[in-house]
Amino acid sequence: MEIYVLLSNLVFSPLETNMWYTYVLQSKKDSKYYTGSTGNIRKRLKKHEEGRVVSTRERLPISLVYCEICNNQGDAYVREKYLKTGMGKRYIRNRIKRFLSLTGCIC
Numbered sequence: 001m002e003i004y005v006l007l008s009n010l011v012f013s014p015l016e017t018n019m020w021y022t023y024v025l026q027s028k029k030d031s032k033y034y035t036g037s038t039g040n041i042r043k044r045l046k047k048h049e050e051g052r053v054v055s056t057r058e059r060l061p062i063s064l065v066y067c068e069i070c071n072n073q074g075d076a077y078v079r080e081k082y083l084k085t086g087m088g089k090r091y092i093r094n095r096i097k098r099f100l101s102l103t104g105c106i107c
Contacts, residue, residue, distance in 0.1 A: 020076035022083065024066040024092055027059035033092065034062070035083045037076035041067065066092055 021041040025034040025048060034056050038044035045064060051057045070076040082088045 020070045020073050022068045022070060022076045022079040023064060024083065025056065025062045026065045027056070028061045028063060029059050032059065033065070033089070034059070035080055035088075035092075037070075037073075037080040039073065039076075065096055 020037060020039050021044075022035070022037045023041060023044075025036075025045075026032070027034070034048075036044065047053050048056050048062055049060070051060055056062055068076075068079060070079060083092060
């Protein structure tokens with residue numbers, strides 16, 4: 001039997017607990033994005049939400065808007081670096097826009 005943990009809008013299975021994650025947060029205060037990577041997504045998001053991360057402390061509240069699961073720390077870091085480039089930012093904006101249009105949240 002597999003147990004799943006619901007985290008925001010993402011579901012993680014036990015097989016994924018040893019994976020690394022590249023994630024994007026959006027500030028509800030200024031609508032800007034923050035991109036990061038971690039080996040423990042729940043713990044990292046909790047730190048963000050509690051204001052224990054300098055980069056997002058002044059931009060609370062925040063929400064998780066995108067997450068990718070990577071095989072290892074190196075892959076997650078490379079993906080994080082890409083998502084911080086101009087092309088990566090465009091990729092994220094398009095993914096979010098497409099998701100919202102498919103769910104009927106925007107026209």
